[in-house]
Amino acid sequence: MKLRIQEILNKKGKSKYWLYMQLGLSYQNFNRMVNNQTKSIRFENLKALCDILECTPNDLFEEYHKEK
Secondary structure, X not given: OEEOHHHHHHHHOOOHHHHHXXXXXXXXXXXXXXXXXXXXXXXXXXXXXXXXXXXXXXXXEEOOOOOO
C-alpha cells in the first residue's frame, strides 16, 4: 500500500508544511509518512489525516506492486 498524501495536497493546493502544522507530529515522523517511508500508521494519525484533508481512508491509500 502507498499513501497518496502528496497527491491529495497538490489537488487541494496545500503544502506539506501546512499539513505538518495541522497534524502536530514530529517532523521526522511526518516526513516519513508523507514520503511513504513508514511501515505503519497509527489509527489516530489516519483519522487526523482524513479530517484535515477531508477524505476517507480509501482516498489516502493506493495499492502498488514493486518491481522484482
